Amino acid sequence: MKNAMRLPVLALCLLLSFSSACNKGGDAAADKYAAVKDTLTKYVSLLDICAKEVEAATEAGAIAAALNKMNDGMQMIALKIKTLGKEYPELNVPENIPADLKPFMDKMDAIHPVMMAAMQKANTFASDPVVQLALGRFAEIQRLMD
Numbered sequence: 001m002k003n004a005m006r007l008p009v010l011a012l013c014l015l016l017s018f019s020s021a022c023n024k025g026g027d028a029a030a031d032k033y034a035a036v037k038d039t040l041t042k043y044v045s046l047l048d049i050c051a052k053e054v055e056a057a058t059e060a061g062a063i064a065a066a067l068n069k070m071n072d073g074m075q076m077i078a079l080k081i082k083t084l085g086k087e088y089p090e091l092n093v094p095e096n097i098p099a100d101l102k103p104f105m106d107k108m109d110a111i112h113p114v115m116m117a118a119m120q121k122a123n124t125f126a127s128d129p130v131v132q133l134a135l136g137r138f139a140e141i142q143r144l145m146d
Contacts, residue, residue, distance in 0.1 A: 033101055036088065039080050040104045046073040047115045054118035060128035067122060067134035071141055078144040085145075 053066035090096040097105070125131045 033088070033098060035080070036084055036091070036101065037104060039077055039084060040108070042073065042077055043081070044104070044107045044111055046070045046077075047111045051111065051114045051118040054121055055114075057121075060125040060131050063122050063125050064128070064130035064134040066118075067131070067138060071134065071137045074138070074141045075144075078141050082145045 047070070050066050050070035053069070054063055057063045057066060085092065091101075122131060122135065126135065
């Protein structure tokens with residue numbers, strides 16, 4: 001069970017790393033990265049809402065509901081994230097990140113520990129079937145972004 005729970009957390013870390021890479025530094029083409037900014041704004045919002053709801057949850061059903069709300073939103077942007085990664089391969093190199101994306105990096109840096117704490121709390125309810133399903137769905141959505 002413990003190994004099964006590591007996959008969603010690892011997938012989240014990888015996605016956060018990708019998103020973090022998309023969020024540092026440059027100035028030449030503010031509009032060029034409009035889709036990146038929009039997608040990352042949605043992504044950070046989903047993580048933030050999920051983290052707050054998981055933090056407030058006291059039972060497995062509430063944790064599963066928070067994860068599934070995030071999953072619903074992630075499913076809507078997963079393919080966009082994958083497409084943007086291919087469309088802007090330069091963003092995979094931290095030294096190439098434009099300055100106008102730095103605020104998004106800062107938001108990702110801020111939400112990362114909060115979301116990791118939420119996932120740790122979710123893992124304490126991992127034996128519950130509804131939480132297992134929600135975490136499994138999260139892992140499936142992460143695979144869509146690969």
